[in-house]
Amino acid sequence: MKNFTFFVVAVAALAGLVAFIVPAPGHADGAANPPYVTEIPQGYRDWQWVSSAHEAGSLNSLGAVLGNDIAIKAYREGKLPYPDGAIIAALHYRNVPSDENNKVFGKVQSFVPGPPTNIQFMVKDSTRYAATGGWGFGHFQNGKPADADFMKPCFPCHAKAKGTDLVFTRYAP
Amino acid sequence: MKNFTFFVVAVAALAGLVAFIVPAPGHADGAANPPYVTEIPQGYRDWQWVSSAHEAGSLNSLGAVLGNDIAIKAYREGKLPYPDGAIIAALHYRNVPSDENNKVFGKVQSFVPGPPTNIQFMVKDSTRYAATGGWGFGHFQNGKPADADFMKPCFPCHAKAKGTDLVFTRYAP
Numbered sequence: 001m002k003n004f005t006f007f008v009v010a011v012a013a014l015a016g017l018v019a020f021i022v023p024a025p026g027h028a029d030g031a032a033n034p035p036y037v038t039e040i041p042q043g044y045r046d047w048q049w050v051s052s053a054h055e056a057g058s059l060n061s062l063g064a065v066l067g068n069d070i071a072i073k074a075y076r077e078g079k080l081p082y083p084d085g086a087i088i089a090a091l092h093y094r095n096v097p098s099d100e101n102n103k104v105f106g107k108v109q110s111f112v113p114g115p116p117t118n119i120q121f122m123v124k125d126s127t128r129y130a131a132t133g134g135w136g137f138g139h140f141q142n143g144k145p146a147d148a149d150f151m152k153p154c155f156p157c158h159a160k161a162k163g164t165d166l167v168f169t170r171y172a173p
Numbered sequence: 174m175k176n177f178t179f180f181v182v183a184v185a186a187l188a189g190l191v192a193f194i195v196p197a198p199g200h201a202d203g204a205a206n207p208p209y210v211t212e213i214p215q216g217y218r219d220w221q222w223v224s225s226a227h228e229a230g231s232l233n234s235l236g237a238v239l240g241n242d243i244a245i246k247a248y249r250e251g252k253l254p255y256p257d258g259a260i261i262a263a264l265h266y267r268n269v270p271s272d273e274n275n276k277v278f279g280k281v282q283s284f285v286p287g288p289p290t291n292i293q294f295m296v297k298d299s300t301r302y303a304a305t306g307g308w309g310f311g312h313f314q315n316g317k318p319a320d321a322d323f324m325k326p327c328f329p330c331h332a333k334a335k336g337t338d339l340v341f342t343r344y345a346p
Contacts, residue, residue, distance in 0.1 A: 046221055047221075047222075048219055048220075048221070048222075049220075049221075049222040049237050049239055051237075051285065051286055052225035052226075052227075052235055052236060052237045052285075052286055053225075053283065053284070053285055054225075054227050054235060054268070054283075054284040054285075055282055055283055055284075056281075056282050056283075056284060057280065057282045059282065062225055062227060063225060064222050064224075064225045064237060064345070066222060091345070093345060095227070098341075100334070100341075101341055104330060104333045104334070104341075107230065108229075109228055109229050109230045109232065110226065110227075110228055110229075111226070111227040111228075111229060112224065112225075112226055112227075112342075112343065113224055113225060113345040116345075116346055157277060160277045161273070161277070168271075168273075168274055168277075169285075170285065172237070172264070172266060172285075172286040172289075173289055
């Protein structure tokens with residue numbers, strides 16, 4: 001009886017552990033949701049500048065990519081893959097003409113970041129995010145993380161940038 | 174005789190000092206060239222990000238504005254005028270489509286910094302640059318400063334941004 005109790009407890013504990021490690025399947029197709037970033041990394045607005053980016057078309061976005069010290073070091077050394085601890089932040093804003101600048105230029109020429117739209121993160125942790133190439137993806141709007149459904153396309157799309165360890169943005173010299 | 178020698182030496186020294194402080198007039202119109210920034214401020218590539226900017230049209234530029242600690246603090250506190258020691262750097266690149274990104278998107282959507290075009294600086298020193306609103310302007314191409322003629326339009330144009338202490342770029346939150 002004693003042994004059986006131990007067995008039950010052990011199985012329950014193991015089940016709990018497995019439940020903790022493996023995210024619950026949440027969709028009709030039964031696929032597990034890999035973990036993603038649900039908390040905004042601290043201090044990201046103070047990080048160094050990697051590059052700027054303008055997405056035209058429906059995104060109509062102007063922004064910047066910043067990196068924490070580990071990411072910036074890896075960028076500058078050109079070493080791949082990025083080491084654990086590297087975090088890359090993409091700060092997106094609506095791409096808007098600057099009325100005050102254009103008044104000076106005398107034409108619509110100057111475009112600047114307008115209202116913030118979202119912040120995205122890539123957090124390198126080859127253990128925690130093993131299922132998504134070692135990167136945890138995060139997307140925040142008004143400080144709140146996107147849901148698992150929204151996050152699904154991040155990895156397969158970034159996986160296309162295999163040659164740069166899934167990172168699209170290049171370092172601007 | 175001794176007194177006269179002292180006088181000559183003193184006048185010569187004073188003249189040297191004045192020559193050092195006041196830049197020589199260099200143009201047919203006889204206007205003195207106000208001092209401008211002729212050395213690239215150290216470590217600017219490590220500074221924090223203020224904002225990104227895209228200049229369309231003939232400039233076709235994509236870049237970022239970075240600030241040293243003094244400038245960033247002033248930006249964040251919204252205090253004007255910027256204190257002495259503040260330096261703002263504008264890193265400009267040709268605005269080019271990212272072929273590797275667009276291949277993933279399936280359309281020409283993504284624009285990134287291409288080859289560097291120039292770096293510009295505004296250095297706040299209300300004494301040294303008193304003639305140009307307390308700001309020294311700098312423009313560097315391939316590491317070399319522009320000449321005095323090239324620098325002439327900087328101040329009158331920036332003077333139009335009087336409400337923000339001659340600084341066009343706003344801080345992106």
